[in-house]
Amino acid sequence: MTHINKHYYVAIMAGGIGSRFWPYSRTDLPKQFLDMLNTGKTLLQWTYERFLTLIPAENIFVVTHEQYADLVAQQLPVLPAENIVAEPSRKNTAPCVAYISHKIHKLDPKASIICAPADHLILDPVAFVNSCLIGLQFVENHSALVTLGIQPTRPDTGYGYIQFETQQVADNVYPVKTFTEKPSLDIARTFLESGDFLWNAGIFVWQSKTILAALKKYLPEVDELFVAEEEALNTPQEQNVIEMIYAQCTNISIDYGIMEKADNVYVIPSNFGWSDLGTWASAYDNLEKDYLGNAVQGKNVMVIDATNSMVKAPHDKLVLLQGLDDFIIIDTPDVLLICKKDKEQQIKEYVAEVKRHKGDRFL
Numbered sequence: 132m133t134h135i136n137k138h139y140y141v142a143i144m145a146g147g148i149g150s151r152f153w154p155y156s157r158t159d160l161p162k163q164f165l166d167m168l169n170t171g172k173t174l175l176q177w178t179y180e181r182f183l184t185l186i187p188a189e190n191i192f193v194v195t196h197e198q199y200a201d202l203v204a205q206q207l208p209v210l211p212a213e214n215i216v217a218e219p220s221r222k223n224t225a226p227c228v229a230y231i232s233h234k235i236h237k238l239d240p241k242a243s244i245i246c247a248p249a250d251h252l253i254l255d256p257v258a259f260v261n262s263c264l265i266g267l268q269f270v271e272n273h274s275a276l277v278t279l280g281i282q283p284t285r286p287d288t289g290y291g292y293i294q295f296e297t298q299q300v301a302d303n304v305y306p307v308k309t310f311t312e313k314p315s316l317d318i319a320r321t322f323l324e325s326g327d328f329l330w331n332a333g334i335f336v337w338q339s340k341t342i343l344a345a346l347k348k349y350l351p352e353v354d355e356l357f358v359a360e361e362e363a364l365n366t367p368q369e370q371n372v373i374e375m376i377y378a379q380c381t382n383i384s385i386d387y388g389i390m391e392k393a394d395n396v397y398v399i400p401s402n403f404g405w406s407d408l409g410t411w412a413s414a415y416d417n418l419e420k421d422y423l424g425n426a427v428q429g430k431n432v433m434v435i436d437a438t439n440s441m442v443k444a445p446h447d448k449l450v451l452l453q454g455l456d457d458f459i460i461i462d463t464p465d466v467l468l469i470c471k472k473d474k475e476q477q478i479k480e481y482v483a484e485v486k487r488h489k490g491d492r493f494l
Contacts, residue, residue: 138241139190139267140339141182142231145175145203145249146196146218150494151410151475153482154466155443158494163250164202167414169428174250174408179207181256182245185263192216193249194231213365219374224333225388226353226380229346230373233357234364236339243267244342246335246385252417254404262401266336269304269397276345276390277304277336280329280398281405286319289409289476291331291386294322295398307396310386329400331386332407341395350388353380411459411475415441429462441472466493 149162156162163175170177175193182191189211193203197217204215216231228246235242245263253259266277280293291312295305310331314322322328346354356379357364360372390396406413418426418441425434429444435453444450444462452460459475461468470478485493 135185135187136243136267137187137190138239138243139186139245140235140239140242141186141191141245141247142216142228142235143175143178143182143191143193143247143249144195144224144227145193145199146221146227147248147250148221149250150482151478152414153478153485154463154468154493155461158491159198160202161199162408163248164199164206167408168252168417173206174252175203175206177253178247178249178251179210181253181259182247184256185260185267186245189214192231192235194218194227196221217370219377222377222380222382224385225346225350225383226377228335228342228385229350229353229357229380230376232339232342232346233361234369236343237361237364240340242339243270244337244339248333248407250408251332251334252404252406252408252413256403258401258403259405262399262403263334263336265303265399269301269399270336270338270341273301273397274341274344274395275337276341276393276396278307278390278396278398279332279334279336279401281332282400282402283323283328283330286316286323287330288313288316288319289413290407292319292322292328293331293398294328295400297327300397303399304397305400307390307398310391329398330405332401332405333386335385335390342389345389345393345395349392350381350383353383353388356380411441411461411470411478412472415459415472439472 145163148158149156152162164173166173192214194216195203197219200215200217262279270277294308296308299305356376363369363372415426420426424439426441430446431449432442432444433451437452437455440455440458442460457472459470459472
């Protein structure tokens, strides 16, 4: 392992509400703060630990919604308080990246930054760190916006795709041709067969000066808000100006706002056992199963002729399951969800129905 570089930073993005994992993931305790896979650690804790091998501890920042700042502090007690960056409202990933990039650039104009979600599963942390290192070393010498692309293993319709040029510009670094939104199954099959498409993992590497130049060029209305107030960053005034800035910020993703438009975007094809843990089915895929294909979490769950189902229940509750095939059953103290596995993409819509009919009480 190379020595840790003091100009390497990471921004862990941990502000989402994880509504596709309802009712286990709730507005006041979303999935990044949960132990989704019975590992003894939350997704945020795993993400933090992965980066510790590569990034100096004082250069690890967590960007989250102000509602979760205390949760981050509880789960990562070693993280300095000033490294918890609280957003006053959810405006998608572009304002989040603009905020943390301006903040870090003011601390260190030579900074190289990894921006990564807090709630992904990575089974091979060594390969992951290696891909990050390739990215960090590349952006130090090139004015480049780098994304990590995942070698697809199946024609998945739940991910965006990245098409890349087949001529590499450095060891395992390729120019990006196009970004594609979530495709239909037929198109996803074509992508898989062509061999020049990768899953978009939403993990980015760049120098602070490069992303700031891209923000200025492609999202000037967002960038100007931060530039006008940058004197206040990393001072006691920061929180007040950020409230003002966020009130005026457009709600836009970094992919749509910058990555799809910029001409200096590169991808590192990677293979580190990645899942964005976006849905219950992806959690099911990564849990141990019995010989009938059931993934059971809960000490007192009894399964009788049920197959290929996922059951999550409190340890002190007896749950007896009979005759179900391919279901997701999530039991919490105040909500019970029983849903066909192939309908789980609709859970977000079900949550909207619950909100409409029952208010926020069960969210």
